Amino acid sequence: MSPRSPSVNEELRRRSRERLLQATVELVGERGYEATTLGDIADRAGAARGLVSYYFPGKRQLLQSAVHRLMHLTLEATLEREPRTEDGDERLARAIDAILGIARDHPTLMRTHMAGILTAEGFVQCPEQQRLAVLLQDTVARYGSAHPDSDYPMLRAQLMGAVVAVLLPGAPMPMELLRAELFQRYGLGWERGVPPGDEPPGGTHARAVVQR
Numbered sequence: 001m002s003p004r005s006p007s008v009n010e011e012l013r014r015r016s017r018e019r020l021l022q023a024t025v026e027l028v029g030e031r032g033y034e035a036t037t038l039g040d041i042a043d044r045a046g047a048a049r050g051l052v053s054y055y056f057p058g059k060r061q062l063l064q065s066a067v068h069r070l071m072h073l074t075l076e077a078t079l080e081r082e083p084r085t086e087d088g089d090e091r092l093a094r095a096i097d098a099i100l101g102i103a104r105d106h107p108t109l110m111r112t113h114m115a116g117i118l119t120a121e122g123f124v125q126c127p128e129q130q131r132l133a134v135l136l137q138d139t140v141a142r143y144g145s146a147h148p149d150s151d152y153p154m155l156r157a158q159l160m161g162a163v164v165a166v167l168l169p170g171a172p173m174p175m176e177l178l179r180a181e182l183f184q185r186y187g188l189g190w191e192r193g194v195p196p197g198d199e200p201p202g203g204t205h206a207r208a209v210v211q212r
Contacts, residue, residue, distance in 0.1 A: 016047050016051055016055075018069075019045035019046065020042070020055060020062065020066075021066040023042075023045040024036075028066075028108065028109050028112055029109040032108055032112070033112040060124075061124050061126070063112065064129070065126045067110070068132050069128040069131075070102065071098075071102060072128055074101070074102055076135060079095065088144050089143065089187075089188055092188060093188045093192030095135075095139045097193040100166065103162075103167055104175055111169075114160070136152055143186070158185070159182075162178045175196070176196050176197065176201050
């Protein structure tokens with residue numbers, strides 16, 4: 001049997017890494033962070049346990065990469081769903097709904113992710129995070145921002161703040177209200193994206209005046 005080509009080896013490594021990331025999302029969502037071991041993740045992924053350490057320096061880094069992959073894939077699918085659109089307002093509305101939807105659908109996973117970012121370990125730069133950043137930067141640019149380099153970090157901060165508010169133990173804020181505030185800030189009609197009802201909480205909001 002002839003040895004595998006470098007391209008085949010690269011594809012196999014990519015698939016192994018993807019399986020580990022997906023297994024992390026599943027297990028942490030099911031069991032929580034502390035109850036999930038690296039061995040559990042390797043077993044769920046059908047991978048050798050040594051591969052986890054080969055690709056990731058620790059469990060926290062693995063989790064952040066896994067969540068960023070989930071966010072990237074969800075955002076990408078939401079932006080490109082039918083009917084496809086190049087309309088900047090609609091794409092920004094879809095992006096906001098996608099991120100808030102992840103907090104709603106994966107609360108345990110997202111609480112753990114946000115807690116990790118807020119600790120001394122901080123924000124992990126990884127390929128998954130960079131792909132997510134590119135999508136959000138493109139969304140801000142298509143929305144028509146006059147200053148995308150500064151507006152992208154602001155959007156990211158506002159989305160992170162909204163996710164924390166949705167997930168705050170004991171005092172969560174209604175996702176519909178947070179969505180309404182974000183949409184008002186960016187001058188987006190409530191009907192954009194995937195509205196959770198016919199109109200915002202408290203009735204119709206006037207469109208905000210947004211400098212682009």
